[in-house]
Amino acid sequence: MTASDLISFARGAPSLDIIDVxxxxxxxxxxxxxxxxxxxxxxxxxxxxxxxxxxxxxxxxxxxxxxxxxxxxxxxxxxxxxxxxxxxxxxxxxxxxxxxxxxxxxxxxxxxxxxxxxxxxxxxxxxxxxxxxxxxxxxxxxxxxxxxxxxxxxxxxxxxxxxxxxxxxxxxxxxxxxxxxxxxxxxxxxxxxxxxxxxxxxxxxxxxxxxxxxxxxxxxxxxxxxxxxxxxxxxxxxxxxxxxxxxxxxxxxxxxxLDRSIAKVNAALAERVATLCAALAEQLPEAKFTAPEGGYFMWVELPEGVDVARLLPAAEERGVTFVKGTDFLLEGGASTMRLAYSGVRADQIAEGVGRLAEALRSLRVAAG
Missing domain, CATH: 3.40.640.10 (Type I PLP-dependent aspartate aminotransferase-like (Major domain))
Structure with missing residues (x-):
């Protein structure tokens, strides 16, 4: 899998298609x-x-x-x-x-x-x-x-x-x-x-x-x-x-x-949040999250016992990445992650969540 195939929920930046070049x-x-x-x-x-x-x-x-x-x-x-x-x-x-x-x-x-x-x-x-x-x-x-x-x-x-x-x-x-x-x-x-x-x-x-x-x-x-x-x-x-x-x-x-840019970005991100919420509900129903009213990020809690430090490399092997919740805490948060939807096109989101779900399943299989 090449770098261009990677679906990244990691970067808090707008994708180029919504920047007013x-x-x-x-x-x-x-x-x-x-x-x-x-x-x-x-x-x-x-x-x-x-x-x-x-x-x-x-x-x-x-x-x-x-x-x-x-x-x-x-x-x-x-x-x-x-x-x-x-x-x-x-x-x-x-x-x-x-x-x-x-x-x-x-x-x-x-x-x-x-x-x-x-x-x-x-x-x-x-x-x-x-x-x-x-x-x-x-x-x-x-x-x-x-x-x-x-x-x-x-x-x-x-x-x-x-x-x-x-x-x-x-x-x-x-x-x-x-x-x-x-x-x-x-x-x-x-x-x-x-x-x-x-x-x-x-x-x-x-x-x-x-x-x-x-x-x-x-x-x-x-x-x-x-x-x-x-x-x-x-x-x-x-x-x-x-x-x-x-x-x-x-x-x-x-x-x-600036006003035109904000309107364009907001419309795009509203669609991405809706798509992300639907994909999580369908493919990772055990995940807990609250749909944001703005911004770039969603906080996701996975079931207790899921170790995002192990989930991240499994996800990256399948061509998707995110940021571990532990990066944002002095302690705790082992089963949490931050998903940035700003840099992911709406047509990539369901596929990205599907790869996350597959990675999570692989950990459970390995654990027996």
Whole structure:
């Protein structure tokens, strides 16, 4: 079996067929026509100024509260460098993004996972920990269509989390790259909006999920003093981020390309989720899952006793892959997996689930 035959539920990226290639070509031409100097020259660490201004307007903040970076992972890294105090507690969701765990542990954080429910982090479990003496520096939260679970933090929990942050004096790091990838349900206000300028929230997002992963354009919004410190770190790291990519993204936004792209991606992913749910129900009926209302990911629990560390190589032998749930946890999760449906065409999904089912059957046969 060749690499081209592999059906991958592993990568959290849109497949090429739902990326607006023509729109990005037009945006590139517009960027080079209207502002060749800005697009092709060195800038400063604040990012491409027109894009920074646009983002400030969209979030209702001053421009000096925004910094545009080379993707949101770099924004996360800069923020972790400023916020993590080695040996001090940091709250994360359980499970959470594997790169978040890696970045925090590399910086010496005392990572404290709190259970993730269908409506987001268990705020009452967090409240009990805080009442018992936990004093985190910050809580890292992926509020919309969480990676890896696909769950969304409810409005009531968003408000409760902000109350706890105020009461116990910690920051909420709102890591929100999936907010606009919604194909069911109603949008919710960000915690940045709900905070109403009190400075309890640092917000990060990205255009990788709404435009294309290769543009590598992300940004942060936060208190001016914190953003200034991040800007100094960015200046010392690269002087200027990728101004060309940021200029293209800006033109894509102002010309309506972003809205068209989001509509196209959302329609495609709604179809893929429906197809994936149907395929799992038919071919892996023992699997437990909740259909997400947006985003790229679905969390799947297999029966107790299934070891995904053994299932993964068996699946890859049959031409399908996924990410083990254990990658997103400090402990536990041996029978869980994350399925990313964003990069798999709808006509591949049933075949991919069929291969997963065959791999699972092979483990059971081998076990006798």
């Amino acid at each position: 023509a729109g990005l070509k037009a945006a590139t031409d517009a960027a080079l026509t209207q502002d060749p100097g800005g697009a092709l020259g060195y800038g400063t660490a604040i990012g491409y100024p027109p894009l920074r201004k646009l983002l400030a307007e969209r979030h209702g903040v001053a421009e000096d509260q925004v910094l545009v970076t080379n993707g949101s992972m770099q924004a996360d890294a800069f923020l972790f460098d400023q916020l993590v105090v080695s040996g001090s507690p940091v709250v994360v969701e359980r499970p959470t993004y594997d790169r978040t765990l890696l970045g925090l542990r590399e910086r010496g954080a005392d990572v404290r996972p709190v259970a993730l429910d269908l409506d987001g982090i268990d705020t009452e479990e967090l409240a009990a920990l805080l009442d018992g003496g936990l004093r985190p520096t910050f809580a890292h939260i992926i509020p919309n269509f969480q990676n890896p679970a696909g769950y969304t933090l409810s409005l009531a929990k968003r408000k409760r989390l902000l109350e706890l942050a105020e009461q116990y004096d910690f920051v909420v790091f709102e890591d929100d790259p999936y907010a606009q990838i919604r194909f069911a349900g109603e949008p919710l206000p960000t915690m940045l909006e709900l905070d109403e300028g009190r400075g309890r929230v640092v917000y990060a997002s990205s255009f990788s999920k709404t435009v294309a992963p290769g543009v590598r354009v992300g940004y942060i919004v936060g208190p001016k003093e914190l953003v200034a410190r991040v800007r100094a770190r960015a200046t010392n790291t690269y002087i200027s981020p990728n101004m060309f990519a940021q200029a293209v993204v800006y033109q894509f936004c102002v010309d309506g390309g």
